[in-house]
Amino acid sequence: NAGVTQTPKFRVLKTGQSMTLLCAQDMNHEYMYWYRQDPGMGLRLIHYSVGEGTTAKGEVPDGYNVSRLKKQNFLLGLESAAPSQTSVYFCASRPPPMDNEQFFGPGTRLTVL
Amino acid sequence: AQKVTQAQTEISVVEKEDVTLDCVYETRDTTYYLFWYKQPPSGELVFLIRRNSFDEQNEISGRYSWNFQKSTSSFNFTITASQVVDSAVYFCALSEGRVNQGGKLIFGQGTELSVKP
Numbered sequence: 426n427a428g429v430t431q432t433p434k435f436r437v438l439k440t441g442q443s444m445t446l447l448c449a450q451d452m453n454h455e456y457m458y459w460y461r462q463d464p465g466m467g468l469r470l471i472h473y474s475v476g477e478g479t480t481a482k483g484e485v486p487d488g489y490n491v492s493r494l495k496k497q498n499f500l501l502g503l504e505s506a507a508p509s510q511t512s513v514y515f516c517a518s519r520p521p522p523m524d525n526e527q528f529f530g531p532g533t534r535l536t537v538l
Numbered sequence: 539a540q541k542v543t544q545a546q547t548e549i550s551v552v553e554k555e556d557v558t559l560d561c562v563y564e565t566r567d568t569t570y571y572l573f574w575y576k577q578p579p580s581g582e583l584v585f586l587i588r589r590n591s592f593d594e595q596n597e598i599s600g601r602y603s604w605n606f607q608k609s610t611s612s613f614n615f616t617i618t619a620s621q622v623v624d625s626a627v628y629f630c631a632l633s634e635g636r637v638n639q640g641g642k643l644i645f646g647q648g649t650e651l652s653v654k655p
Contacts (some may be wrong), residue, residue, distance in 0.1 A: 469645070
């Protein structure tokens with residue numbers, strides 16, 4: 426099993442450009458999450474999904490959109506990138522029940538100039 | 539509101555010293571779950587342990603041990619006889635038990651541990 430994979434690993438954008446980050450998991454997990462990690466702030470939840478076709482906002486959703494058209498994939502979109510979105514983005518998935526740990530992808534380092 | 543506080547931003551120790559990383563949490567739920575993750579310099583997040591709110595039993599795994607105390611809302615992590623390979627950022631996280639919360643994690647700010655030879 427590949428576990429949780431993220432594409433791309435690195436990306437540099439100019440302000441105003443758009444892009445999509447892809448998260449894929451091969452563990453048949455119901456729940457998927459997108460976090461961003463910034464220095465001194467830990468990881469903060471952007472959006473999450475409790476199943477195929479469902480998404481919900483997390484703590485810092487502004488400027489991002491997500492889609493979960495297939496159970497194994499969770500896409501994070503930036504429609505008009507801003508320098509404040511420079512961060513490391515982590516995707517995670519987990520199976521039920523509620524006490525299971527989340528399995529994280531390797532992260533995507535995004536720089537917005 | 540849920541919150542996790544790791545007051546120690548950075549800790550530096552010399553190899554073989556014992557070190558304790560503090561974690562204090564806030565939640566109104568009676569059912570919740572606590573986690574520790576390790577982030578080595580390579581950047582990935584490695585799961586270390588989970589504990590549910592009904593299980594206050596301390597746990598030991600090799601050189602690692604965890605002390606969960608509901609009375610003080612703390613879930614502290616101790617590394618005994620630290621090694622250079624323990625150098626990493628350690629995150630404590632909280633997940634509430636209600637299904638409609640989706641099992642999302644609230645992370646602390648992280649503690650960067652540096653173990654010097």
